[in-house]
Amino acid sequence: MSTHRSWAEPWKVKMVEHLRMTTRAQRESAIREAGYNTFLLPSRLVYIDLLTDSGTSAMSDRQWAGLMLGDEAYAGSENYYHLEDAVREHYGFREVIPTHQGRGAEHLLSRVAIHPGQCVPGNMYFTTTKAHQELAGGRFVDVIIDEAHDADSSHPFKGDIDLEKLQTLIDRVGAAGIAYVCVGATVNMAGGQPISLGNLRAVRALCARHGIRIFLDATRAVENAYFIKTREPGHADRTLAQILRAMCECADGCTMSAKKDSLVNIGGFLALNDAALAEEARNLMVLYEGLQTYGGLAGRDMEALAIGIAESVDFDHMHARIGQVEYLGRKLLEAGVPITRPIGGHGVFLDAARFLPRLPRDQFPAQALAAALYVDSGVRSMERGGVSAGRDQKTGENLFPRLELVRLTIPRRVYTQAHMDVTAESVIALHRNRDRIRGLKFTHEPRHLRFFQARFDPVEGDCVLVD
Numbered sequence: 001m002s003t004h005r006s007w008a009e010p011w012k013v014k015m016v017e018h019l020r021m022t023t024r025a026q027r028e029s030a031i032r033e034a035g036y037n038t039f040l041l042p043s044r045l046v047y048i049d050l051l052t053d054s055g056t057s058a059m060s061d062r063q064w065a066g067l068m069l070g071d072e073a074y075a076g077s078e079n080y081y082h083l084e085d086a087v088r089e090h091y092g093f094r095e096v097i098p099t100h101q102g103r104g105a106e107h108l109l110s111r112v113a114i115h116p117g118q119c120v121p122g123n124m125y126f127t128t129t130k131a132h133q134e135l136a137g138g139r140f141v142d143v144i145i146d147e148a149h150d151a152d153s154s155h156p157f158k159g160d161i162d163l164e165k166l167q168t169l170i171d172r173v174g175a176a177g178i179a180y181v182c183v184g185a186t187v188n189m190a191g192g193q194p195i196s197l198g199n200l201r202a203v204r205a206l207c208a209r210h211g212i213r214i215f216l217d218a219t220r221a222v223e224n225a226y227f228i229k230t231r232e233p234g235h236a237d238r239t240l241a242q243i244l245r246a247m248c249e250c251a252d253g254c255t256m257s258a259k260k261d262s263l264v265n266i267g268g269f270l271a272l273n274d275a276a277l278a279e280e281a282r283n284l285m286v287l288y289e290g291l292q293t294y295g296g297l298a299g300r301d302m303e304a305l306a307i308g309i310a311e312s313v314d315f316d317h318m319h320a321r322i323g324q325v326e327y328l329g330r331k332l333l334e335a336g337v338p339i340t341r342p343i344g345g346h347g348v349f350l351d352a353a354r355f356l357p358r359l360p361r362d363q364f365p366a367q368a369l370a371a372a373l374y375v376d377s378g379v380r381s382m383e384r385g386g387v388s389a390g391r392d393q394k395t396g397e398n399l400f401p402r403l404e405l406v407r408l409t410i411p412r413r414v415y416t417q418a419h420m421d422v423t424a425e426s427v428i429a430l431h432r433n434r435d436r437i438r439g440l441k442f443t444h445e446p447r448h449l450r451f452f453q454a455r456f457d458p459v460e461g462d463c464v465l466v467d
C-alpha cells in the first residue's frame with residue numbers, strides 16, 4: 001500500500017465567479033494598449049490573475065457573515081474592538097491603529113519614527129515601505145544575507161539578516177543614526193523567503209545592546225511562521241499562532257497589510273507597544289486615514305479582518321496555501337524553468353535573467369516576460385526587477401538589482417490545481433520558445449513607484465512575443 005497521501009484544501013467551493021476567455025489577437029491588442037504593463041490591463045481581459053496575492057483572497061462564509069455585523073458608527077465601532085482583540089491576541093502588540101491598507105501604516109510609522117538623515121536597515125527593500133521611509137527623510141540600507149540576492153541559492157531562510165552587515169552599519173553611523181530596523185517576514189522581493197526565528201532573536205539581542213528599535217513588516221508573517229515550523233529545528237511541535245507570537249515578541253511593533261495573510265480584500269494596521277509613539281501616530285492618523293477607531297475602514301471591513309486573522313493561523317489552511325504554491329513551483333522546476341529557490345510562500349518567481357539571458361537588463365527582461373506570458377495564455381503576472389527598483393535617488397541612474405524576477409502570485413483560496421496546470425504549461429511553452437520574446441523600452445516613466453503606471457514599447461517590431 002502506498003504511504004503517500006495528498007493534501008487537499010480544508011474548504012469547499014460555495015459560489016463561483018466566471019472568468020472570460022480571450023483570443024490571442026485580443027490579448028495582443030490589450031497588452032499593446034496597456035503599454036506592455038500588466039498593471040494597466042483591465043481585469044476583464046485576464047484569465048488567471050496572478051498579479052498579486054494582495055486583496056485578492058476569497059473570504060470565508062464566516063467573514064461574509066461578519067460583514068453583516070458591521071457597526072458603522074463614526075466613533076467607537078464595535079468591530080474596532082473585535083479587531084483590537086484579534087491583533088492583541090495573535091500579534092501581541094497593545095496599541096492597535098487601523099489603516100486603509102499596509103502603506104497607510106508604513107506612512108504613519110515612517111513619519112513618527114524616522115528623523116531626516118537617519119538610516120533604516122532592512123532585510124531587502126519593499127517598494128512602498130522604502131518609498132515612505134525615503135519620503136520621511138530616511139535612507140534604506142540593505143542588510144539581508146548575500147544568499148537572498150542569488151535566485152539559485154537554496155538557503156532555507158534567505159530572509160535572514162546578516163548580523164555583521166548590521167553591526168558594521170551601527171559602528172559607522174552610531175545607534176542614533178539608525179531610526180529602527182525594518183524586518184520583513186517573509187521577504188517579498190527575495191521571492192517570499194522567510195526569516196528564521198533564531199536570526200530574528202539574534203537581531204533583537206544585537207539591537208537591544210544598542211537601544212535600537214525593531215519594527216516587523218508582518219504582512220506575510222503567518223506564512224513565515226509556517227516555514228519556521230516546517231524548516232527550523234525545534235519548532236515542529238508549536239502552533240503557527242505560538243510561532244507568530246514568538247516572532248512578534250522580537251519587535252516593538254509592526255506594520256501590516258491585512259490584504260495578504262489576513263484574508264481580506266482591504267485593510268491594514270499599525271500595532272505598537274509604546275503608548276507615546278502610538279499617540280503620535282494617532283495624531284497623524286486623524287489627518288491621513290480616519291478616526292482612531294476606523295482608520296479608513298468600514299466597520300464591516302474590520303469585522304472581516306478580525307475573523308480573517310483568526311483563520312490565517314490555522315495550520316491546515318496554511319499547509320494548503322503554501323502547498324499550492326509549491327505544486328506550481330515543482331512543475332516548473334521539473335521542466336527546467338529557472339525559478340527562485342526555495343519556492344516561496346506567496347508565489348513562484350521566474351528568474352527572468354536566466355530565462356532570457358540574451359536580453360540586456362536595460363530592455364527589462366522581466367517586464368517583457370510578464371507581457372509575453374499574458375499574450376500566450378491570459379495569465380497575468382508582475383515584474384519584480386529593474387522596473388520595480390526605480391532609479392538611484394542621487395545619480396538618477398536606473399537601479400538594476402541582481403534579482404530580475406517575474407512573480408506568479410497565488411491568491412488565497414481562489415484558484416484550483418487545474419489553474420496551476422494551465423499556468424505551468426504556458427510558462428513551460430514560453431521557456432521552450434524564449435527566443436521569440438522581445439525586449440522593451442520606456443515610453444512613459446512616472447516619478448514614484450514607476451512600475452504601477454509605466455508604459456513601454458518593444459525595442460523592435462510591434463509585438464513582445466513573435467508568433
Ligand code: PLI
Pocket residue numbers: 051052053054101102103104126128129184188217219220256257258259267268
Ligand atoms: O499594498 P498595501 O499598501 O496594503 O501593503 C504594502 C506592502 C507592504 N509590505 C509588503 C511586504 C507588501 O508585500 C506590501 C504590498 N504588496 C503588494 C501590493 C504585492 O503585490 O506584493
